Amino acid sequence: MPEEAWGHWGKEDERGALNYIGTQEVMRATRLVKTGEVVSLAQPLSPETPVPNHRAPMQHFMQRDGGDYAAGGKRPGGFQFAEDTVVMALQFATHIDALCHAWHDDKLYNGFPSTGTRSTTRAVRCGVEKMGPIVTRGILLDVLDDGQPLAKGTAVTRERLRQSAERAGISVSQGDVVLIRTGWIETMLADPHYYDGEPGIDVEAARWLAEAGVAVIGSDNFAVEHIPFPQGSVFPVHQLVIRTYGIPLLEGLVLAPLAAKGVSEFLFIATPLPFIGGTGSPLVPAAIL
Amino acid sequence: MPEEAWGHWGKEDERGALNYIGTQEVMRATRLVKTGEVVSLAQPLSPETPVPNHRAPMQHFMQRDGGDYAAGGKRPGGFQFAEDTVVMALQFATHIDALCHAWHDDKLYNGFPSTGTRSTTRAVRCGVEKMGPIVTRGILLDVLDDGQPLAKGTAVTRERLRQSAERAGISVSQGDVVLIRTGWIETMLADPHYYDGEPGIDVEAARWLAEAGVAVIGSDNFAVEHIPFPQGSVFPVHQLVIRTYGIPLLEGLVLAPLAAKGVSEFLFIATPLPFIGGTGSPLVPAAIL
Amino acid sequence: MPEEAWGHWGKEDERGALNYIGTQEVMRATRLVKTGEVVSLAQPLSPETPVPNHRAPMQHFMQRDGGDYAAGGKRPGGFQFAEDTVVMALQFATHIDALCHAWHDDKLYNGFPSTGTRSTTRAVRCGVEKMGPIVTRGILLDVLDDGQPLAKGTAVTRERLRQSAERAGISVSQGDVVLIRTGWIETMLADPHYYDGEPGIDVEAARWLAEAGVAVIGSDNFAVEHIPFPQGSVFPVHQLVIRTYGIPLLEGLVLAPLAAKGVSEFLFIATPLPFIGGTGSPLVPAAIL
């Protein structure tokens, strides 16, 4: 496996590490199901769901509702219904970052020019609609500190990941979705400082996962990597993982209910909404135990 | 199984027929996977995605993009990124109807008053956030007419469904998600008259499925049932299926690629976004073969 | 002039006290212009413009911009352009409350049932589109306390208004737009507690203005009336002024620049956007000196 994924799946590839998931990986994953229990890893979505300062909260409007009928609205043939509309950032709550979301030097993953992402065109390359449904083995790496949530800024190192996997008796392998539990979201989500910083993986930990051929990296924080960043760098894990290795990130995961099951590997499913040219998608990843 | 589902899962139940899916049904479904192929059943989402006249098209805005950097935007630490926001009806494209979406006589499924669905509160009962991820056996009932799409208004009867199941060598059973292929979406989606009417199941066909204990009914049209309706009724299948039996509907499915695989049963997954009080959710149902 | 305005301009009237402005009032007002200076009384509009907690900030999206061209966008015939979209509450920043905005006992001004205002229909009675452009005499009543802004909760009484008018040598008369300066907005707008309370007129002051036949009452705070309210009442001035007298309110005015001119009467203009069934409209009231 090359250190860099560019060209690895052809010059026109826009799916990156998701290509590691083939039918073999799907088969392997479905065979992990032992109890049939399904665990959602997603936050509920509402105007109260936290967002970082530079984004607006979700808005949710009813266009027709029970109040209309209570106020005398007609019900032809007795039929009544309700419908609604949302205004929502695609990088909202539990979501996946598409490969067009982050880059440097004006080039996206696989060398596509970032000038293809515009107000008028949206992302012509590496948009979230290129991903397709994700079905593969999921593994949970719990890196809590003796059961305590990690503190803001804590760097989760490669060694820490390795030890966590060892404790769980699993090894990270090609096509896996790796979910890293720091405890940040359940400790801090209700806190106004949730978005001020977070514990998360560092660059070497990210590289270790990338070199193992993982398909997706996720965490129970808002940006997967630790914040504050190492001095002089800005979102270095995003840059490395998304652009160099073509690995999408899963952010805002709710992992405590999964951790409570005591299961480290499972059938993982996640289906990004195929917004054409979108930079990501809210979604509901789930573990099937 | 009672003809009516009200009270069947308790007075406070808001999940209806999804309760038919237990861990046994999940286990049974995962064992159907034979090749590991994953087939998306969803339409892509964009401002061009068709909507009925009474709803507005989706809007999709970039808030930061490659154009900003081309125009001289700063890139602290070299980091560049893009993000975006959508304005979108929840009953949009390929989506699921929550149990709060349709009713009559001011009562939702299980007797909840429809006055709980308001502009200010949204749906306090039977919102889409109550559903959870859906993982179960999916079955495809292809009711095309000798391979030809059904004409607008064609009623797909119980007998037609029964014959289709027989041809496929499967029988509808409790906890299944049943997908009915009429050919309407691929024939008509690009046509301005797509939403003027459609072929679809009639009330007796719906009742037959409901009495078999299906968890969800879906189709490759915009409202599952045939339109025009039988004289004197308005969305009779919605009324019966959603309100009486507590069965959510899946609308706007793309079924031709699945039909092309020649497989009639499969592991079905669909994960509605948990909008608190939402009437439905765009989603990406998928078949794992 | 009756104490209550219902029926005063006919059973179908939806314009209330704006009816006091006839061509005579317009003529009288235009004759007040002495220097030709025009002073805007509006806040600028942006995602940073403060909103109360229960409303979402404005969002403003570019759909085409200079970045698109910098990124290589085509310019047929050399032509380049930019365009944009906003998501905005109508009760936002400097705005006018339409007569459908506030009521009690399920009846709007003039007895129209409030059930005519629904998600599906919006306000069928007393919507902001019924107002038309407002052109009349404006008068500024400065009620600062020796030049100091009033404190939160201060009730501006009828006597205080009367004295202010006396000092200015003017008397409130029929068809006037009365602007009351408390100093709240310039003291507090940048403060996160801006919306927690405010100085403003009390019920008797409001009644005094209403009985004088004013067409509109405005102030440099967010709700015209003092908050906290007198014990046991909720928005009593809104209830009295809007519903009983049919007088629209102007909220969020910027009055310091006008006060600095030392002019107490002027030609006042304000043109609500005619949103059909809207509860109000952001606008730019202006004084022509």
Place this chain on the structure above:
Amino acid sequence: MPEEAWGHWGKEDERGALNYIGTQEVMRATRLVKTGEVVSLAQPLSPETPVPNHRAPMQHFMQRDGGDYAAGGKRPGGFQFAEDTVVMALQFATHIDALCHAWHDDKLYNGFPSTGTRSTTRAVRCGVEKMGPIVTRGILLDVLDDGQPLAKGTAVTRERLRQSAERAGISVSQGDVVLIRTGWIETMLADPHYYDGEPGIDVEAARWLAEAGVAVIGSDNFAVEHIPFPQGSVFPVHQLVIRTYGIPLLEGLVLAPLAAKGVSEFLFIATPLPFIGGTGSPLVPAAIL
């Protein structure tokens, strides 16, 4: 008066020809008022208001309404209220084009680089918030053909404007807002082909107005200039008027009611909403007769 306005009001000027309106022009205009009648020149705003194909219709959502109370919503202290939110393009219905709306060769009016208009910053130069309220003499140039609306594509020439002014006994002068009536909007607004083309001024007519020092040019069509354009050019009047002369355009005016008054000059008012960095603003221009 220079042929080009760049630099005419200083290198930092962002208001262009609106600078022609000084206090003298305001005084002159207010003296034109003879009857006190006020005529709105704006279209009503609703989801039904026509928009060109590349823009989305306005959306208008109630967030609280009479239906909520009919459904049992609480009314603390008896108080009831309604509020709402719109999603709306700023180039919508009757609106003004800010000087950042149109340009060529990557330079806006007065030489500002168009790269200052981005998704992240919006227009840092020549945004609609720089305009301020517009109060000046308005003149109506009726160019109908013997009372008949002009046909699609008809070029309204300088000579035609000159003759219309002559017939009305007025001459275009510095600081005027000139409103050109073609009859297009009342003939065609309800027609699905309204936006396919239009009659309007040609480049020479525009130059004639610009050289006379007009402050704003408006018309009762969607783009002021005739469409189809002369071969080889794209929006040539926009390019000349907005960028070269710094003259904002008023589009989508409703002029028939004004024309019916038989008055050719009047006090004109229009107050663009000050969206920071906005490319334009819906507004309600009005004539005071």
